[in-house]
Amino acid sequence: MTFAHRVRVVDSHTAGEPTRVVVGGFPELAGGTLAEQEADLLANHADLVRLLVGEPRGHAPWHAVLPLAPLHAGADLSVLIVSALGSLTMCGHALIGTVTTLLETERIPAREPVTGVVVETLSGLVRAEARVDGGKVRSVTFRGVPSWVAVTGLEVEVGGQAFEVDIGFGGIWFALVRVEQTGVPIAVESVPGLVALSHRIRLEVNRTLRERSGWPPGTPERVDQLLYVGPPTSAGAHGQNLATSTGLGFDRSPCGTGCCARMAWHFERGEMAVGDTFVHESVLNTIFTGTIKAETEVDGHRAIIPTITGSAYLTGFNELVLDTDDPLGPGLFLPAAGG
Structure with a gap:
């Protein structure tokens, strides 16, 4: 051989x-x-x-x-x-x-x-x-690295439906979408449809980022991943995540960088503060635990210093x-x- x-x-x-x-x-x-x-x-x-x-x-x-x-x-x-x-x-x-x-x-x-x-x-x-x-x-x-939200309330249209998208950073860039807007929950049986829809949403987000000007400082030129954020389905969890991309499909875990971006998103919305902990649940109901350790600043935006805890085998x-x-x-x- x-x-x-x-x-x-x-x-x-x-x-x-x-x-x-x-x-x-x-x-x-x-x-x-x-x-x-x-x-x-x-x-x-x-x-x-x-x-x-x-x-x-x-x-x-x-x-x-x-x-x-x-x-x-x-x-x-x-x-x-x-x-x-x-x-x-x-x-x-x-x-x-x-x-x-x-x-x-x-x-x-x-x-x-x-x-x-x-x-x-x-x-x-x-x-x-x-x-x-x-x-x-x-x-x-x-x-984690300083995590923050660059854009809030961006509206894109896909298949005649409007979606509100925020753009956040947790080590990589994500388009954040509340899964309730899709009409289906984060669940194994919903994954194929959510992944396909996420691709279409990101195409519109990236087109808008290219064609418009005047974005806040630090806004990325494009985002390669989308994070659906939803309510928890397991006792003890605070929310459920599904990270998607064209190349990777979907993340089986809660997505560590996605968790950082989600906590920055909650911080931006006034829903979390320094010292708060958030238990993130995946589509498989596995868990990462995140905590906001400190507040900082990136490009004039309020940002957080997060920690994420998880287990590997x-x-x-x-x-x-x-x-x-x-x-x-x-x-x-x-x-x-x-x-």
Whole structure:
């Protein structure tokens, strides 16, 4: 057998959403900063990104993480996060999965009862604390980047129906939509319709962002993900989230960055304050717990410093290979939501 690539990975899921951590076989990236290493990854190793998260070795929800030697003086490690959307500046579930994986496989020394880990992401430094008991990581709490709402009350029309959309940041940008506007709840059986509708809503949002001017400072040029926010369905939860995108389909977890954006949204609406906690529920009824730790400011907007707590579970130790005769090559991405 002749293989062009052999990459060793450890797989996990965080509240249902999968993460794949690279632990061997990946070439060293060039660059003295994380941004420079990201540029090298995308320019010279795009085939390996497809190998890690594309079909047939992966599927739409997969996120892969490349742990790197720390490039920031204050970090314990640096990471690049990739998915069908390309390189991500930050991903909450992947961060929880990565910290859990590296501690439970002893690639980072674990200290009980709490191990602190500082991770450099493309969004900046993220401080995480893992609660460890008997060598098992019970949960990971990370301190999110400043999260805030750039645009409120944006109206778009899809299929003759008006939708009110807000645009918020929690490490990545989201279009936030109250799910009640769709007439269906966040539930497994509703997912195909909600994902397809979210694609159409985002197309209109991005068209409006392009065509209008005079947006508030810091408004993004486009948003790649939509977050449906809805009421809880499980005892103890405060609300339910469904994050969607064309490339990824839908998030099985409550979505860590989406949780940060949602709490910023509630803060903007006067529904949460510093010190408040919000229990976020996923479409699978799994849970992340978020807390607003402090208030700050971004581009003249009120913003929050959030924390998110969740749990991850290892699911496999794998070696991904590329047969030189494989007609699909390193892999491919199929859109998860039309178009």
